[in-house]
Amino acid sequence: MPNVLTRFSNWTTTHRKLSWLIFLVLGLAIVTIVLTPVFFIMPFKAQTPRILQVSLTMRSWSPWFTLAAAVFLLAFAVALWRGGRWWSRIALVVLVLPALGATWLARQNHFEWMFNPLPNPAYAKVADASYVDSEDRVLAVTIGAESVAYPIRIMAYHHVVDDTVGGTPIVATY
C-alpha cells in the first residue's frame, strides 16, 4: 500500500481503479458498522438475540474501527484527488462526508440525545421535595440506615442513575 500512496504520480489506470475500489469499500464499511446498530436497535422494533449480538458487537468495535478506516480513507482520497478530473473530485467529497459523519457518530451516544443523562444527581430532604406530588410514585431503596426515593417521573426520563446508598454503590434504572 505505501507503494501505491507514494508513487501516485506514476499511477496506471489499474492503480487508480484499485484505489477507487479500496476507497469505496472503506467508506461503505465505515457507514455500515455505524449505521447497522442504529438501524436495528430502535425503540419500537423487535430485536432477536442474534441481531442484538451482532449490533452490539459492531457498536463496540466502531469507535476504533472507524478511526483507523477513516485515516486510510482520507489517504486514498488525497491520492485520488491529485490527478483526478473535476467530476471524480466531486464524487470523492460526496463519499468522504458520510464516512466522516459516521466516524463522528461512532463517538456519540444517540440514546443520550433522546434522554439526557444525570451525571451529578442531586437530592433533597423529604420536607424540601415539593416537586413530587403525594400520588406520584417513587422507586424506594433502603440499605442500612439510608433511604432514597427516585421519583418515577424523573426516572422515566433519565432511566439510569448511579448512586451510593448505605455505603453500597448501586444503579437505579427504570
Add this chain to the structure above:
Amino acid sequence: MDGQVLHFYLAGINNQNFIMRDKETGTWWQQVSGKAILGPLKGRQLKRVFHDELSFAIWKREKPEGRVLKPDDKIVAANQYETADWETRIGKMRVVEGVDVDKRLAPRTLVLGIEVGDKSIAYPLDALKKQSPIMDVVGSTPIMLLLGEDKRSVRAFERIVDGRRLEFFQKTEGSAFQLLDVETASTWNFEGKATSGPLAGKQLKKIFVLEDYWFDWRIYHPDTAVYELGLR
C-alpha cells in the same frame, strides 16, 4: 463487580427494555435482569437491590429521614419530564411486533411479577385491586400480595412467622390501613410489621415484586404462571 465499582449509562434498547453500558469495562447489561449480555463481563449478574414502588405519600410517612432525587433544571425548563398521566399514555403505546406472543393477557397488562425459588408467577394488578390481600402459595412458600391505602402501591410478603402459616384479611372499619391475621388477631401494617397483638414486633419477610408489562415479564420468565382470581 469483583470489588470494582461500575458506573452505568443508557446505551440501547432490546425489545423495549433498556440496555445499559458501564464506563469501566464497556460491558452491555440488560436493564430488567441485570445480566451482562455482551462484553468483557458477559454472563455475569449484578446483584439485585431490593426496592419498592410506592406512592410518595406512603414512602415519606415510612422514611421521613430519607432523601429524594432532584430533577435536572434544564429538563424541567424544557418540559421533558413525564406528566402526571404518563402511565395512561405509556399504557397505550404499541408493543413491538415479532416478540413471542402469549395470549393469556393483553401485552400492556400491568402485572406484579414474583419469583420464589424456580417458580415465577404474574399477578395482574387489576386482580389485586379487586381482592386485597391475595393469599397464595408459590411452590411450597405461602405468600401474600397487598395493595396499599393509595390503591396503587403493592407489596408482597412470605406469610410465615416462626414456622407458622398465617392468613390475613384487611380491616375495613376506620380509615387507617390495617391487616389482621386470622390465627392470632394481631394487627399488621403495610410494611409487614405486627403493630399490636400476640405477634407485635414481628416482621414478615419481604418478597421482591417487579411491576412490569405482561409482554416484558413473559420475555424474561417464559415459564411464568398467571394468577387468576377464584382459581385457588
